[in-house]
Amino acid sequence: SSITATLGSIATSGSEGDSARASSNGDGSASSLVHREDPWEEEDLPSDDESEATPVYLFLAATGLIDFIPTFAKEHIDMDALMLLTEEDLVHMKLPIGPRRKLLKAIAERKEAINDP
Structure with missing residues (x-):
């Protein structure tokens, strides 16, 4: 009651x-x-829609490196730039060795797939 x-x-x-x-x-x-x-107001809210739709976002997500998206956005890395990154670049960006190795492997695999479909 x-x-x-x-x-x-x-x-x-x-x-x-x-x-x-x-x-x-x-x-x-x-x-x-x-x-x-x-x-x-709705327009005051931060929107991740732009970054989530980018090929770099999808590539990093597929590689398990979604936590590093802000780092790549800060450096204005698009897919063309991503494919040109060297280990030295990734060290300069302060990527830890584990994610750095994963990314370098994924980049190499993508280059191979593009060159030899």
């Missing part, structure tokens, strides 16, 4: 807030209320 009373009071107080918000602009739909309650 106390749970019912608590739930009833929550529903009542929530309804009053929703009514007040709905009356402020006349749109009382749930989606409009949820959107208005966000403390930020």
Whole structure:
């Protein structure tokens, strides 16, 4: 019974807030209320969509090196640049030896696949 009373009071107080918000602009739909309650604007949020769609992102993800995407983005590495990277470049970028070896192997395999389809 106390749970019912608590739930009833929550529903009542929530309804009053929703009514007040709905009356402020006349749109009382749930989606409009949820959107208005966000403390930020959608365009203010960082978007990873751009980096996730790049071939470099997909290549690094397939190689298990997704954690290093920010490093490659910072260095403005695209697929052409990625294919030209040397071990010295990767050392300069501060990639640890394990990920560095994986990446060099994946680059070599890709070059081989391109040259000998």
